Amino acid sequence: MQLSSEQQSMLEGELGGAARQSMEILCALGRIYGARNMVPITSAQVAGVSYKTIGDAGLEYLQDIASAGARVRVPTFLNPAGMDREQWQALKVPPAFAKKQLEILAAFAKMGISSTCTCTPYLVGIRPKLGEHIAWSESSAISFANSVLGARTNREGGPSALAAAICGCTPNYGLHLDENRVANLRVLVDVELKGMSDYGAMGAYAGEAAKGKTPAFIGVKGATEDRLKSLGASMAAWGSTALYFMKGITPEWNVAQGAEEITFGAQELRAMREKMGGDGKPDIIAIGCPHASLSEIEEVAEKVQGKKLATKLWVCTARKTKEAADKAGFTRTIEQAGGNVVADTCMVVCPLEEMGITHAACNSGKAAKYLTNMFKRKVVYGDVEDIVCK
Numbered sequence: 001m002q003l004s005s006e007q008q009s010m011l012e013g014e015l016g017g018a019a020r021q022s023m024e025i026l027c028a029l030g031r032i033y034g035a036r037n038m039v040p041i042t043s044a045q046v047a048g049v050s051y052k053t054i055g056d057a058g059l060e061y062l063q064d065i066a067s068a069g070a071r072v073r074v075p076t077f078l079n080p081a082g083m084d085r086e087q088w089q090a091l092k093v094p095p096a097f098a099k100k101q102l103e104i105l106a107a108f109a110k111m112g113i114s115s116t117c118t119c120t121p122y123l124v125g126i127r128p129k130l131g132e133h134i135a136w137s138e139s140s141a142i143s144f145a146n147s148v149l150g151a152r153t154n155r156e157g158g159p160s161a162l163a164a165a166i167c168g169c170t171p172n173y174g175l176h177l178d179e180n181r182v183a184n185l186r187v188l189v190d191v192e193l194k195g196m197s198d199y200g201a202m203g204a205y206a207g208e209a210a211k212g213k214t215p216a217f218i219g220v221k222g223a224t225e226d227r228l229k230s231l232g233a234s235m236a237a238w239g240s241t242a243l244y245f246m247k248g249i250t251p252e253w254n255v256a257q258g259a260e261e262i263t264f265g266a267q268e269l270r271a272m273r274e275k276m277g278g279d280g281k282p283d284i285i286a287i288g289c290p291h292a293s294l295s296e297i298e299e300v301a302e303k304v305q306g307k308k309l310a311t312k313l314w315v316c317t318a319r320k321t322k323e324a325a326d327k328a329g330f331t332r333t334i335e336q337a338g339g340n341v342v343a344d345t346c347m348v349v350c351p352l353e354e355m356g357i358t359h360a361a362c363n364s365g366k367a368a369k370y371l372t373n374m375f376k377r378k379v380v381y382g383d384v385e386d387i388v389c390k
């Protein structure tokens with residue numbers, strides 16, 4: 001691989017052991033995937049933050065690399081952690097878990113990483129532009145950045161995104177290259193998508209059908225940014241889709257000649273919703289996967305205003321979005337109804353099982369997949385008005 005003189009210095013250890021180790025990771029990846037060089041990145045987003053996900057081995061790795069002098073060179077955000085840093089006691093997160101989680105966050109902070117823990121960095125400060133190279137590792141954020149913003153990132157793992165953040169570059173292969181940003185599956189959408197949960201269901205269907213292909217949607221009307229974020233998250237969870245196009249909506253539209261074609265109509269929507277959703281009384285209604293935007297929080301606040309909820313309600317979001325919701329009075333409205341606006345974490349990476357929760361309702365295709373796996377029971381699936389106001 002061709003390296004710049006600075007990248008070569010990193011590899012030879014002239015900029016410290018942590019930079020050398022990180023550059024070795026990037027070079028190894030580059031060799032595996034046939035990259036010819038590194039491409040500079042403007043930001044990184046690192047997954048593997050919750051103690052529930054990475055455990056003691058992950059914590060030790062982070063502490064070691066932080067002590068070895070690792071420092072990031074580009075703005076870097078974290079994926080959701082295992083708890084809300086300010087409300088964990090009130091939300092009944094076990095203290096032993098919280099202690100470990102705080103140690104993980106301290107190790108990241110030592111490396112110069114922002115304390116923002118979110119899967120929606122593009123809503124709270126890092127919003128890459130068309131053609132910008134980045135190294136992100138949360139699958140829903142990868143999908144949004146590639147598809148809705150037209151930025152370029154591969155599906156990084158936590159360690160490779162961290163290595164890229166430390167070196168300020170990533171191997172130039174995969175979705176960084178024009179030739180790989182081509183759709184090879186046309187999805188003809190022949191049904192009206194009524195709400196967020198329909199977008200999640202279509203994402204689940206397309207994710208499963210794509211089997212590694214890149215979908216291009218034709219015929220979607222009324223796709224807001226919030227709906228696209230839900231669609232991409234679901235596609236990434238039910239398949240492994242990191243890039244999609246939507247005719248007239250996404251900044252890129254590049255479809256291969258002779259691409260396979262499938263239809264997503266009323267029948268497919270119904271079947272997918274049946275597959276995703278179960279019944280029964282949930283212990284928690286979980287909104288905000290990916291992390292809720294301010295307008296999604298506003299929608300929940302409007303729906304619960306003046307009510308007393310019989311079921312625990314969490315609206316998960318980024319800290320900065322929560323601060324905006326606090327200012328707008330949405331948090332207070334939700335709290336008065338008995339719910340919580342929860343920052344820094346989400347329903348999947350916090351220790352819900354340890355908190356005695358075994359059944360959930362949600363409006364997200366991605367959360368439906370993960371919570372069903374977690375609880376071994378299908379979630380109650382629907383839009384906010386169906387699951388919150390039931």
Ligand code: F3S
Nearest residue numbers: 119140289290346348
């Ligand atoms: Fe984000 Fe957690 Fe969903 S990381 S995409 S809210 S599973």
